[in-house]
Amino acid sequence: MMRFLTVVALAFIAGCSQVQHPPQPVAVNIVAINDLHGYLQANTFSYSDANGEHKVRAGGIATLGGMLAQLRQQDPHLLFIGAGDLVGASPPLSAMWADEPTLDALHMMGMNLSAIGNHELDNGKAEFLRQVNGGCNSSRPTKACQFRPAYGGSGVPYIAANLIDTDTGKTLLPPYRIKTVNGVKVAFVGAVLRDVAAVVSAKGMQGLSVQDEADSINQLIPELEAQGANAIVAVVHQGGATPEAFDQQDCQHLSGDIVDVAKRLDPAVDVLISAHSHQGYLCKVGPLLVTQGSSFGHLMTHLTLDVTPGQHHVTRIQATNLLADPAKYPADPKLAALQQEVEARSNAVLLQPVGAIAVASITRSADDAGESPLGDLIADVQLAVGAADGAKIGFTNTGGIRNDLALEPGQRLLNYGQVATVQPFDNAVVAFDLSGRQLEAVLNLQWKTDEDVNFLQVSKGFTYRWDASRPLNSRVVPGSIRLNGKQLKAEGRYRVVMNSFLAAGGDRFAIFKEGRNRRDLGISDQEALIDYLKAMEQKGQPVGSASSAGRIVRVK
Numbered sequence: 001m002m003r004f005l006t007v008v009a010l011a012f013i014a015g016c017s018q019v020q021h022p023p024q025p026v027a028v029n030i031v032a033i034n035d036l037h038g039y040l041q042a043n044t045f046s047y048s049d050a051n052g053e054h055k056v057r058a059g060g061i062a063t064l065g066g067m068l069a070q071l072r073q074q075d076p077h078l079l080f081i082g083a084g085d086l087v088g089a090s091p092p093l094s095a096m097w098a099d100e101p102t103l104d105a106l107h108m109m110g111m112n113l114s115a116i117g118n119h120e121l122d123n124g125k126a127e128f129l130r131q132v133n134g135g136c137n138s139s140r141p142t143k144a145c146q147f148r149p150a151y152g153g154s155g156v157p158y159i160a161a162n163l164i165d166t167d168t169g170k171t172l173l174p175p176y177r178i179k180t181v182n183g184v185k186v187a188f189v190g191a192v193l194r195d196v197a198a199v200v201s202a203k204g205m206q207g208l209s210v211q212d213e214a215d216s217i218n219q220l221i222p223e224l225e226a227q228g229a230n231a232i233v234a235v236v237h238q239g240g241a242t243p244e245a246f247d248q249q250d251c252q253h254l255s256g257d258i259v260d261v262a263k264r265l266d267p268a269v270d271v272l273i274s275a276h277s278h279q280g281y282l283c284k285v286g287p288l289l290v291t292q293g294s295s296f297g298h299l300m301t302h303l304t305l306d307v308t309p310g311q312h313h314v315t316r317i318q319a320t321n322l323l324a325d326p327a328k329y330p331a332d333p334k335l336a337a338l339q340q341e342v343e344a345r346s347n348a349v350l351l352q353p354v355g356a357i358a359v360a361s362i363t364r365s366a367d368d369a370g371e372s373p374l375g376d377l378i379a380d381v382q383l384a385v386g387a388a389d390g391a392k393i394g395f396t397n398t399g400g401i402r403n404d405l406a407l408e409p410g411q412r413l414l415n416y417g418q419v420a421t422v423q424p425f426d427n428a429v430v431a432f433d434l435s436g437r438q439l440e441a442v443l444n445l446q447w448k449t450d451e452d453v454n455f456l457q458v459s460k461g462f463t464y465r466w467d468a469s470r471p472l473n474s475r476v477v478p479g480s481i482r483l484n485g486k487q488l489k490a491e492g493r494y495r496v497v498m499n500s501f502l503a504a505g506g507d508r509f510a511i512f513k514e515g516r517n518r519r520d521l522g523i524s525d526q527e528a529l530i531d532y533l534k535a536m537e538q539k540g541q542p543v544g545s546a547s548s549a550g551r552i553v554r555v556k
């Protein structure tokens with residue numbers, strides 16, 4: 001009987017096509033988040049639009065879950081995807097548990113897939129695979145499986161077409177996944193920024209290499225089309241920026257590294273979901289829509305693709321960036337309960353007092369010369385750790401300082417949570433020797449272009465001048481580098497100290513890799529800062545300043 005009905009139904013459909021009804025497009029709904037960075041709680045979202053500057057609270061797993069529930073009511077076949085950096089560089093609330101509560105939350109939210117980001121690799125490929133697949137065999141034994149005795153894994157299938165496992169010569173992850181929705185096939189193909197090795201520690205990149213994003217995606221297009229993909233979505237952990245508002249339709253002024261990727265993608269790619277630069281946008285690069293949903297759970301990018309069955313054809317794409325406003329979406333009860341459990345179990349640790357500071361806030365914002373008060377303090381902390389090992393100069397990277405060190409109104413002592421947020425990576429502190437010539441060369445690497453400048457923060461006693469009118473690779477004024485008032489000698493040997501990310505040539509400071517007589521000082525940068533603040537508190541000498549110390553001097 002069933003067979004008979006099927007035959008009748010097929011005959012009916014065949015009859016339809018004979019009178020040449022064109023196939024009708026079906027709607028595919030996709031929501032994307034990127035750069036969640038373990039933000040379990042709502043947090044401050046600053047943005048500007050035609051009405052000026054705004055500061056609102058947005059995000060949090062309970063609200064994101066509530067948004068998903070509402071969107072799934074409208075379309076139960078909604079696809080929920082990530083664009084990388086979902087964990088890593090997280091607030092202590094998540095970081096202290098090796099991000100397992102965030103990974104549990106993604107599992108509960110039913111994330112269908114994600115492109116891999118750089119921060120998923122912070123602790124190497126084995127630890128990344130543990131995050132997905134579960135287990136307690138971790139490189140972070142004091143954090144892993146502490147929240148739950150047996151961690152089950154996020155189960156989120158990651159994709160990356162350009163990340164190669166050098167042990168096998170193949171991609172570490174499947175390059176793409178095809179999801180069938182309402183009878184059409186949507187292919188998602190992933191990639192991580194090709195410069196990932198410059199932003200992940202050398203240890204994290206062990207056994208991995210990376211290829212060009214656009215080339216890796218483009219070479220898969222024939223395979224995706226052979227598999228009958230009706231739409232192709234590229235998900236790339238790389239980004240850009242625009243002065244336009246996060247919800248501006250078809251914004252026109254996207255700049256940054258993602259633009260080159262977008263321009264070189266095969267025209268068969270229907271939309272590019274981007275990430276990494278923590279910006280919200282719905283821009284066009286030529287005919288291609290390029291989106292990003294800010295960071296920290298502030299925005300969800302909602303895409304509706306009208307896809308024609310039977311062919312590779314997307315007739316229309318609608319895109320919006322939805323603000324994850326806790327007042328607008330009822331919290332998902334299960335995710336709210338998870339958040340409360342994490343808060344209750346973390347608070348005892350996070351609220352432990354560490355020490356006072358001399359001003360209400362030590363900012364990480366740099367002055368015109370590139371120096372920040374918090375950069376000064378952290379470089380001094382590194383020097384204090386390295387002094388016993390003979391170090392004379394401390395360095396730190398601006399990008400590694402993730403928050404200001406600031407007291408709440410009425411608060412006297414900073415707590416562990418506030419300090420840990422400033423240096424969440426928990427990198428080791430490493431000392432080694434460099435020549436004066438190498439030091440001058442490394443300082444000159446700070447200027448890649450006039451716009452792309454990445455300043456090193458330096459410890460007390462180390463000073464130099466730079467001049468914006470000099471050529472890019474020699475902006476440091478020759479002869480201006482001094483240590484405790486004495487000019488640096490090109491052939492002199494200077495012991496330096498810094499975090500292990502920078503020591504391994506991170507943030508494009510490759511010369512640091514050439515250092516000799518390396519020693520891991522057996523303490524993390526986060527512990528070092530906490531110990532320093534505690535020690536200075538005991539001495540009654542709270543540290544820090546509201547303005548930078550003038551170690552870096554800009555001449556022009």
Ligand SMILES: [Zn+2]
Nearest residue numbers: 085117118276
């Ligand atoms: Zn990133």
